[in-house]
Amino acid sequence: MKKFPIYLLVSLIGVFLFANNFNNEDIPYYWEGEKKHYYEINTEILLIEFTIDRIDEQNINVAFPEAETYRIKNDTTLQLITRSKLSLLDKLSDKKDIIQHPAIKVKGTNSTSFITDEISVLFKSKKSESEVIEFADKLNLEYLTETSYGTHLFRVLEGGRTVAVANSIQENNEEVVWSNPNFVHLISLFNDPLYPDQYYLNNSGQGGGTANIDINAPEAWGISFGCDEIRIAVIDDGVENHEDFDGRVLAGFTAGVINTGGLPLNHCSKGHGVNCAGIIAASHNDIGLKGVAPNSQIVPINIFPNIPGPLNPAGAATNAEIATAINWAWRPDRGDAHILSNSWGGGNPNIDVTTQITNARTIGRNNLGAIVIFSSGNSHQTFSGVNYPATINGVITVGAINRNGNIWNYSRRGPEMDLVAPSGGLGNMDPFTFCINPNGDVVTTDREGALGYDPGNYTDGFGGTSAAAPQVAGVVALMLSVNPNLTEPQVRTILQQTATDMGATGFDNTYGFGRVNAHAAVQAALPNITGSDYLCSTTPITLENPPPGATVTWTTNPRPICSLQAPVRALQQT
Numbered sequence: 001m002k003k004f005p006i007y008l009l010v011s012l013i014g015v016f017l018f019a020n021n022f023n024n025e026d027i028p029y030y031w032e033g034e035k036k037h038y039y040e041i042n043t044e045i046l047l048i049e050f051t052i053d054r055i056d057e058q059n060i061n062v063a064f065p066e067a068e069t070y071r072i073k074n075d076t077t078l079q080l081i082t083r084s085k086l087s088l089l090d091k092l093s094d095k096k097d098i099i100q101h102p103a104i105k106v107k108g109t110n111s112t113s114f115i116t117d118e119i120s121v122l123f124k125s126k127k128s129e130s131e132v133i134e135f136a137d138k139l140n141l142e143y144l145t146e147t148s149y150g151t152h153l154f155r156v157l158e159g160g161r162t163v164a165v166a167n168s169i170q171e172n173n174e175e176v177v178w179s180n181p182n183f184v185h186l187i188s189l190f191n192d193p194l195y196p197d198q199y200y201l202n203n204s205g206q207g208g209g210t211a212n213i214d215i216n217a218p219e220a221w222g223i224s225f226g227c228d229e230i231r232i233a234v235i236d237d238g239v240e241n242h243e244d245f246d247g248r249v250l251a252g253f254t255a256g257v258i259n260t261g262g263l264p265l266n267h268c269s270k271g272h273g274v275n276c277a278g279i280i281a282a283s284h285n286d287i288g289l290k291g292v293a294p295n296s297q298i299v300p301i302n303i304f305p306n307i308p309g310p311l312n313p314a315g316a317a318t319n320a321e322i323a324t325a326i327n328w329a330w331r332p333d334r335g336d337a338h339i340l341s342n343s344w345g346g347g348n349p350n351i352d353v354t355t356q357i358t359n360a361r362t363i364g365r366n367n368l369g370a371i372v373i374f375s376s377g378n379s380h381q382t383f384s385g386v387n388y389p390a391t392i393n394g395v396i397t398v399g400a401i402n403r404n405g406n407i408w409n410y411s412r413r414g415p416e417m418d419l420v421a422p423s424g425g426l427g428n429m430d431p432f433t434f435c436i437n438p439n440g441d442v443v444t445t446d447r448e449g450a451l452g453y454d455p456g457n458y459t460d461g462f463g464g465t466s467a468a469a470p471q472v473a474g475v476v477a478l479m480l481s482v483n484p485n486l487t488e489p490q491v492r493t494i495l496q497q498t499a500t501d502m503g504a505t506g507f508d509n510t511y512g513f514g515r516v517n518a519h520a521a522v523q524a525a526l527p528n529i530t531g532s533d534y535l536c537s538t539t540p541i542t543l544e545n546p547p548p549g550a551t552v553t554w555t556t557n558p559r560p561i562c563s564l565q566a567p568v569r570a571l572q573q574t
Contacts, residue, residue: 028104030163031170033178033351042103047114047184047316049079049099050092064088071184071316072257081114081186081316101184106348110383111185113348117159118144118182119166120320120352122151123175135175139165147320148334149327149356153182178351182318185347187303198289198443199403200422200471207441209403215421215471217292219519220478223526225284226293227481232280232473233329233337236273236344237315238264239300242445243457244288248281252300253328253335255321262300264447271447273300275462276343278445279470280477288458289443292474292518293481299335301325303344323352330360330370338365338480341473342374343466345387354392361394361488369488371476373398375465377412378426385414396492399512400468403441405502407510411465417512418492419499421471424463442467475518479525486525494524 029038045068055078056063060070066084073079079101082088092098101114119141127135132152136143142155156162162181169179197206203214228248240263241249252262264273277298282291303325304315329335340360347353357372364370376399377387390397399411400423407413410426424440440463446452453459476491486494498521499514507513 028163029167030181031167031178031351032180032349032354035349037106037349039104039106039348042105042112045081045083045103045112045186046085047079047081047101047103047116048085048088048092049073049077049101049116050095051076051097052078052095064091066091069186069316074257079184079316104348109348109385109388110379111346111348111388113183113185113350115162115181116184116318117156117162118318119154119156119162119169120147120151120178120180120182121154121169122177124177125175139169141165147327148324148331149352149359151320151352153320180319180351182320182352183347183350184316184318185322187315187317187322187344187346200442200467201290201292203403203422207403210405213401213403213405213422213515215292215475215516216519217290220475220522223519223522224478224481226295226477228295228297229484230293230295230339230477230480231297231299231335231337232293232339232341232477233299233301233335234273234277234280234470235301235303235325235329235340235342236276237304238262238302239273239277239298240264240447242274242278242448244278244282244285244445245298246283246285248296249277249298249300252302253325254302254305255317255325256305258305260302260305262302264451265302265305271445271452271459272343272466273302274447274452275444275459276341276466276470279442279467280341280474282445288445292471293477295481296474296477299329299337301329301335319350319352322347323356326353326356326360330356330364332366338370339473339476340370340372341470342372342389343469345374345377345390347388349388349391353389357389357392357395365488368486371396371488371491373469373473373476375469376414376417378410378464378466380410380412383412386412386416391416394488394492396472396495397512398465398469398472398516399510400463400465401502401511401515405515407503413510415509417509418496419472419513419516420502420511421468421516423465423467424461426464440464440467472516475516475521478518478522482522483525483527491525494521498524
């Protein structure tokens with residue numbers, strides 16, 4: 001491993017002193033694999049950790065209204081994220097073992113992460129538990145656990161030295177591939193909206209829209225409605241079964257301490273994941289609405305298991321928790337998802353999450369590569385660029401346009417953009433329940449009954465880039481249903497090349513390659529047929545890369561003019 005100069009980071013609670021010899025600049029940093037990220041301390045927000053005898057999840061928001069959100073670390077340890085430091089510390093004055101963890105912001109981003117006392121280490125070769133413990137003892141670390149994707153988590157026993165220890169291991173230890181702080185990230189749902197007539201599927205001008213500003217879904221359904229062999233992981237705040245899903249919600253996974261199998265967990269999980277799943281896969285069954293790929297299977301992955309606080313519709317999770325959930329989604333012995341749909345973002349770049357997304361894209365789906373789709377984000381007014389993890393190479397990044405084809409002012413944009421899709425406006429916070437109220441115009445499924453955003457089983461208020469990304473996930477499901485042999489790069493290229501150009505001619509940072517076009521994409525995904533226009537006698541015809549087990553038939557009009565009227569034979573893949 002290349003040797004790098006050692007920089008020493010010494011931190012006290014709330015006070016950080018930095019010393020290094022990098023051009024005489026006092027700029028702290030951490031490593032994401034071989035990439036160095038410089039950051040600054042964000043003093044506006046703080047993570048406060050403390051032990052408690054009994055964690056009553058239903059009453060945490062009531063007991064700690066100053067908290068923006070929280071994370072259950074284990075059975076007795078609670079982590080509260082707050083901007084009201086003094087009032088919360090005063091309330092916790094009778095608590096023991098209170099630890100304050102600082103927030104950081106990587107330069108050039110607006111994401112928030114917290115430096116705790118944990119680091120994630122990936123070794124170059126497999127190590128026994130005794131070897132890992134010996135490694136920990138030498139560096140004054142406490143060994144915690146091994147993740148499902150092969151990294152080892154350690155606790156740094158010297159207070160305030162998490163980043164320094166992680167950097168030292170990365171820069172000086174030949175045994176490791178990476179050493180990364182196991183940050184707690186503030187992650188946000190790209191929230192909101194729906195509409196009365198599903199204009200995003202087929203825009204006839206309803207609601208003042210512009211005709212044909214849609215994704216050409218009905219035309220695509222003339223080719224395929226998808227199939228039940230395609231599995232789509234909806235990575236969100238949980239998905240449960242619904243009358244419009246026909247039992248196609250499979251067993252899933254929940255990040256963190258409490259594994260609900262991917263189901264929504266708490267009172268503020270109003271249905272964001274269910275909203276996204278409905279856009280992708282609602283049944284065509286004469287009730288409710290129409291999903292883009294109505295025969296697909298949904299793999300629910302919940303990375304928002306904790307109750308969001310009153311100031312921000314967000315959750316908190318570590319690198320390892322998010323990466324473990326993504327790893328579970330794509331692994332063939334777990335979720336085995338072909339497509340990963342993500343209507344969320346946040347946190348600073350970290351090697352755990354980056355690697356699992358890259359692994360999904362490269363070795364998922366039996367090495368053809370799972371297709372990973374992310375919303376670009378909903379905060380363009382305050383920050384330029386798309387949100388991590390949408391910045392990761394190869395991720396399909398999706399922004400939002402309105403029903404007239406104009407980019408929404410909230411839709412984040414940048415050189416990582418791939419596509420846009422029609423969506424609605426953003427939502428707002430309910431001051432009584434502290435949950436998001438949708439304020440868009442996209443119609444989709446809702447949690448059934450009183451659990452959802454609206455009474456009943458559906459909502460017409462979803463939107464944001466949250467509603468755009470699932471449309472692309474549904475289109476990809478249709479593409480794979482007609483040609484499951486497509487590789488991940490081939491799927492991405494087809495989506496880009498078949499998109500309806502918008503904005504400046506060709507690619508641009510606002511619309512990417514343009515509006516996703518379901519019909520053109522599915523057509524381009526079909527196996528190619530090459531040969532003569534006329535089938536006479538023994539004239540050969542070739543079907544390129546047909547799906548395994550496929551039977552192909554065709555008719556001719558007008559009939560071929562041949563001296564020998566030989567029958568047209570169907571070719572079958574064996």
